[in-house]
Amino acid sequence: MTETSQGVPIKSREARRVVEEATARLADARLLLASDGPYRDKVRETYLAARQVRVQTELRTVGVEELEKRRKKLRVAVLRKKGFRDVPQVLEAGVDGLVEAGIGETTARPAFAAAAELSDEVDADLRFRIDVDPDDPYATDLVRSLRMFGVVTDARHRHYDDSRRLHAVLPQYIASAQALTRWWRRLLADTGRRAEASAAIGALRNALAASSPDLAAAASQVRTIVGRRGAADVWEDFERRSAEYYGLLSQVVDLGDDHEAAEGFLPADVVRRVEAQPLDRSLLHANLRAYQAFGAKYALVQRRTILGDEMGLGKTMQSIATMTHLAATRPDDDGPAHFLVVCPASVVTNWAREVTTHSRLRAVVMHGGDRDAAARAWAEAGGVGVTTFEMLGRLDLPADLSPTLMVVDEAHYVKNPETLRGQTVRSWSDRADRVLFLSGTPMENKVAEFKAMVGYLQPSVARQLDPNADLSGAQAFRRIVAPVYLRRNTEDVLTELPDLVQVEEWEEFGTVDGAAYGRAVAEGNFMAMRRAAFAVERADDSAKLVRLRALVDEAAENGRRVIVFSYFLDVLEQVMEMLGDVAAGPLTGKVKISERQEMVDSLSAPDGPRVLVSQITAGGVGLNVQAASVVIFCEPQVKPTIEAQAVARAHRMGQTRTVQVHRLLVADSVDQRMMEILDTKAALFEQFARQSEITETSDLAVAVNDPAAGVPSEGELGRTIVAQERERLGATGGLGGAGRSGDTEPVGVR
Structure with missing residues (x-):
């Protein structure tokens, strides 16, 4: 006998297939819904074990004499006599163990109490970081549990709604449907039972x-990863994706983040609105840090904003999270979502890659020879359209197309709204439903520039930024710009970031490079002075090249990758010629966008080059080079922020090694003069920009640009240093140079 469903006969074999598939999907749904808890607990357990080992390691350097400082009448000599030399031994023994060892209870109890206090203090001050060490069983267990938790969490986020619906619906029908799965069950069932089945x-x-076809694959991946026990592969994965591992860890334990800093010190009412905003992650293939989720929610709540996070904190990821939420929650009858990313040419490829890797959104690159066809495809089907500032105004797009979200990366490129670039961006931002400006240094040095950027987004807020008004400090500023501006600094939110070691490599001119410097001084040529240390035919005649080669060799011996920065193309060529096959590059503004990313990627390959040689204005912006943990600057830069940006390309979220920064400098030269002046300028800029006190009339704001305040402009910097060096060396140069004399105006000052 064959029953029917909607007029279609149902055979026993088909009924069994449907019930078996439903049973399997129910098991998958239950796995995805329930597996989060156990693996969250496992992460917490392995973290606490690894952390305790770190605390114990630090305490082993502390002798029992330290306990006497906390309990004045404690008889430390008795502890030592019984063999207790350090604090961990006291803690391990406990009061009972100390007494059993022959120590009186009046000594044992205060000794243990003092040791426990000290342990708690060390634990509270510990900045936990996962060091890459496959031989450390505690760290390996933690990394393995994080990997499992990550797979489970990602699958759960993507399929939560689907799993919950299947879990609610399938059990209602599986039992009833069984009546049709076997011929003998059909015989035993009455007409009503068969109809119900x-x-x-x-x-x-x-x-x-109606369920996602990917749900079964996600559940299978969870089962596979849970059964995997290898150690080597988890460490390899950790080195590739350490930022995501720390993001997962921060979901389970408190890593000591400054919560107010993570919220950008916003007013409480704004924070409450942001935290109440849901964030749909079903289309996102990444685990967000708490501050990143907050940033995405802020963009959603405030609608037209500037995300000014310091470089390395994941502004791109926060933008993608904002997009995926908007796409996932968009009503079906509204048609496809259109997200528009406008960025410098150097990061177009990176944007497309990040969107594709970390989301289910489609990336469409509207740049290059096929940009018009790509633009038409984006207009029709939606997705994330990525283009450049230069191309934005040339794209043939419908006049009524309104982006769901427009993201402007490196938004300080449009700090002047009167330029063609600024006018084009304004035209598109006026059309967009939401706008998100990204800039690690949005204020640069002037309030007027920041005010212009705010003017694109929320003119009412911009009007409150009156350069002639006294904002009375950062608190007043934060209240005014809270609706439009969110900024977090690296040290406030990335407690696990490896140390940054900065070394000034001071050298002395030799005969050849010294003569080149003398000629440049005599000519009054500031730019020639800055690169004179490399104006040699043989690398051995340049003190800087000799030191650079030694640094690269040392890095290679220690398994480290290097990135070398210079402003000057001829210096880059000199470095490339000296390093030969061990180096990739030079990465300059002339290199095609796709090739830039290939150069960066090659540095991560096991058999790839050990060094990336890059022009600082090309590789210092947009590209992430976590594979490099040694950064070498061939000369000081005119703007302190340029060097900071370049360092941030390596010292950023995802870096697993201590980052070494080496500055090649020559004593008693233009290098030393620049360092003396720019150290002052950097300190002032740090206070001004990072604390967001942006009134041009404040003493600090004036000092950043006012030569009278001791911090000259770029042009004045060059003229001042040339004059100082000409006076020190004499008009003809004091290092053997044969330059001409006279009051020559310095040339090439930038």
Whole structure:
């Protein structure tokens, strides 16, 4: 006998297939819904174990004499006599163990109490970081548990709604449908039971058809990763994706982040609105840090904002999270979502890659020879359209197309709204439903520039930024710009970031490079002075090249990758010629966008080059080079922020090694003069920009640009240093140079 469902006969074999598939999907749904808890607990357990080992390691350097400082009448000599030399031994023994060892209870109790206090203090001050060490069983267990938790969490986020629906619906019908799965069950069932079973089969079919085809694959991946026990592969994965591992860890334990700093010190009412905003992550393939989720929610709540996070904190990821939420929650009858990313040419490829890697959104590159075809495809089907500032105004797009979200990366490129670039961006930002400006240094040095950027987004807020008004410090500023501006600094939110070691490599001119410097001084040529240390035919005649080669060799011996920065193309060529096959590059503004990313990627390859040689204005912006943990600057830069940006390309979220920064400098030269002046300028800029006190009339704001305040402009910097060096060396140069004399105006000052 064959029953029917919606007029279609149901055979026993088909009924069994439907019930078996429904049973399997129910098991998958239950796995994805329930597996989060156990693996969250496992992460917490392995973290506490690894952390305790770190605390114990630090305490082993502390002798029992330290306990006497906390309990004045404590008889430390008795502890030592019984063999207790350090604090961990006291803690391990406990009061009972100390007494059993022959120590009186009046000594044992205060000794243990003092040791416990000290342990708590060390634990509270510990900045936990996962060091890459496959031989450390505690760290390996933690990394393995994080990997499992990550797979489970990602699958759960993507399929939570689907799993919950299947879990609610399928059990209602599976039991009833069983009546049609075997011929003998059909015989035993009455007409009403068979009709009920037929309806159940139909309901199961509908539920399965409406479920995601990827759910079963996600559950299979969870089962596979849970059964994997290898150590080497988890460490390899950690080195590739350490930022995501720390993001997962921060979801389970408190890593000591400054919560107010993570919220950008926003007013409480704004924070409450942001935290109440849901964030749908079903289309996102990444685990966000708490501050990143807050940033995405802020962009959603405030609608037209500037995300001014310091470089390395994941502004791109926060933008993608904002996009995926908007795409996931968009009503079907509204049509496809259109997200528009406008960025410098150097990061177009990186944007497309990040969107594709970390989301289910489609990336469309509207740049290059096929940009018009790509633009038409984006206009029709939606997705994330990525283009450049230069191309934005040339794209043939419908006049009524309104982006769901427009993201402007490196938004300080449009700090002048009167330029063609600024006018084009304004035209598109006026059309967009939401706008997100990204800039690690949005204020640069002037309030007027920041005010212009705010003017694109929320003119009412911009009007409050009156350069002639006294904002009375950072608190007043934060209240005014809270609706439009969110900024977090690296040290406030990335407690696990490896140390940054900065070394000034001071050298002395030799005969050849010294003569080149003398000629440049005599000519009054500031730019020639800055690169004179490399104006040699043989590398051995340049003190800087000799030191650079030694640094690269040392890095290679220690398994480290290097990135070398210079402003000057001829210096880069000199470095490339000296290093030969061990170096990739030079990465300059002339290199095609796709090739830039290939150069960066090659540095991560096991058999790839050990060094990336890059022009600082090309590689210092947009590209992430976590593979490099040694950064070498061939000369000081005119702007302190340029060097900071370049360092941030390596010392950023995802870096697992201590980052070494080496500055090649020559004593008693233009290098020393620049360092003396720019150290002052950097300190002032740090206070001004990072604390967001942006009134041009404040003493600090004036000092950043006012030569009278001791911090000259770029042009004045060059003229001042040339004059100082000409006076020190004499008009003809005091290092053997044969330059001409006279009051020559310095040339090439930038």
